[in-house]
Amino acid sequence: MEMGAAAHQAFQEADSPKEEPSVKVGKEEWDRVKSRLRTELGEDVFSSWFASVELEGEQNGLVILSVSTRFLKSWIQSHYGERLMALWREECEHVRRIDLYVRGAVRPKPAPTKTAAPNPAGNAAVGGMAGAAGLAGAQASENDQLGGSPLDPRLTFETFVVGQSNTLAHAAAKQVALAQPGQPVSFNPLFLHASVGLGKTHLLQAIAWEAKRSNPGAKVLYLTAERFMYSFVQALKSQSALDFKDTLRDIDILLIDDLQFLQGKSIQQEFCHTLNSLIDGARQVVVAADRPPVELESLDERVRSRLAGGLVSELQPLEKELRRSILSDRALQASRRDPNLAIPDVVLDHVAGIIRSNGRDLDGAFNRLMAHNQLTGAPITIEMAEQALKDLIRSKEPRRIRIEDIQRVVSKHYNVSRSDLLSSRRTRTIVRPRQIAMYLSKMLTPRSLPEIGRRFGGRDHTTVLHAVRKIEELSSSDTTLAQEIEMLKRIISE
Structure with missing residues (x-):
């Protein structure tokens, strides 16, 4: 339904209202307009285009409506503008113009918090240990009440050691956590990805702690993908799915961890709707996974596309300087607990050199040194460290191999293009390299197998x-082919 000339002139082509109406009137008329639109268009069409349209006010014949996105504004103007104007004029003859604008991408101000009860002990500083513990307990309790996953009070920005491999991710997370109501959302969503033990969960929980500390009125929710799935299924079973959706979409900062485990078509659809609703409403979303959005093959393509539209930041493997800094930080904390503890710098250097995998292995190695020292009384030396950590030592951290790497190497070796490997061509010069790449x-x-098939042009797992x-x-029968495959494995793994 194209908009007529009169209706086109009635819409203002501005992204913000020219004046703020002092009194909001016309709610009953707007409800009747929406009811007639729902009847004419059907529930599905109405929900798609008009569910998020809000009446901001009506004054002197000017109706001010707001929408969440530019696309929604353009679609309503071009397809339903004439009918919308006609319905308004049937309800209010004095309406002469509709001002449709996009709500700005500014984080909504949270509801005012309740005034704290007087402190019977006097005006003691909240920054003390008791005050900090009380604040952490309150934040964790609120996260639990919202149905969130447990928060570890140790995982804060203060305990996160920054190095070359995680500088960007840390800076982005800190900016998200410190953003105040009314500030523009810089990047949304923020997507952090890395292998295990490199700090994804630490940063997500640090955001939760810092955001509540700097802005106590904000609604911050930390969820693992597993908890999200469980909560959604329970809501369906208890017939409270609408309440579950409303709760999620009223969150100011939503943090989702381990997204690679999100399974189920209906659950992914709900996550997609929640993601779109929060982002379009300028609510911050932060997601962590073990690989970038494009490689999350089990996720719906729309979800991957939306996640890739924000800032995607990888936490790289820990360089030696960062591993050394982490160990130094752990040693400093341990010495505060036990002033008699002595850990030579040469031992920390040695451990940082031999434990190359991730931060969790570093913590495990440090804890083993402490245990051997405390239980046996043996001094902490390089010899003791080698004995205590022998099963943790890795000569080299294995590189994570991607399907794209395999396709690139195989294409170059057999002188075919990557598009040939993904195509439906069945010539022998293409089929054999494609089979080798799949293998x-x-x-x-x-x-x-299904994931590999999707990465090779959408083929079936069979x-x-x-x-x-x-x-x-x-x-097994062709020695030359076997040697060729081994050579390709070495090239890919280098």
């Missing part, structure tokens, strides 16, 4: 299984 993807990555079995059969 290597199964052998060198943790991806499932096609991938056939390719794997075919290459296994050929390489």
Whole structure:
């Protein structure tokens, strides 16, 4: 339904109202207009285009409506503008113009908090240990009341050690946590990804603690993907799904951890709707996963696209200087608890050099040193460290191999393009390299057969299984092919 000339002139082409009406009137008329639109268009169409339209006011024949996105504004103007104006004039003859504008991407101000009860002990500083513990307990309690996952009071920005590999992620997380009501949302969503033990969960929980400390009225919710799925299923079982959705979409900062575990079509759809609602309403979303959005093959494509539209930041493997700084920080904390503890710098240097995997292994290594020292009374030396940590020592942290890396190496080796590997062409010069690439993807990555198939032009998992079995059969009888595959493995792994 295209908008007529008169209706087109009735809409103002501004992204913000020219004047703020002093008194909001016309709510009953707007309710009747919406009711007639719902009847004419049907519930699904009405929900898609008009559910988020809000009446800001009506004054002197000017109706002010707001929408959440520019796309929604453009669609309503071009498809329903004429009918919307006609319905308003049937309800209020004096209406002469509709001002439709996009609500600015500014974080909403939280509801005012209740005044704290007087302190019977006097005006003691809240910054003391008791005050800090009380604040942390209150924040954790609120997160629990909102249905969130447990928060660890140790995971704050103060305990997060910054190095070259995580500087960007830390800076982005700090900016999100310190943003105040009324400030523009710089990047939304913020997507952090890394292998295990590199600080994703630490940063997400640090955001939760810092955001509540700097802005006590904000609604901040930290959820693991598993908790999100459980809460959604329970809401469906108890027939409280609408309350669950309303609660999530009223959050100021939503933090989702381990998104790679989000499963189920209906659950992913609900997450997508929640994500869109929060972002369009200028509410901050922060997500963490073990790989970037484009590699989360099990997620719906719309979710991946929306996640990739914000700031995507990777926490790289810990460089030696950062590993050394982490150990120094742990040693400083331990010496505060036990002034007699002595850990030579040469031992910390040695441990930082041999534990190359992640922060959790570093913590485990440090705890082992403490345990050996306290339980046996043996001094902490390099020899003691080597004995205590022998099963944790890694000569080299294995590189995470991606399917794209395999496709690139195989394409170059066989002189075919990557698009050929993903195409439906069945010539022998294409089929064999494609089968080898699928085989290597199964052998060198943790991806499932359906995931591999999707990365090779949307093929079925049975096609991938056939390719794997075919290459296994050929390489067992063809020495040349077997050597070729081993060579490709070495190139890919380097």
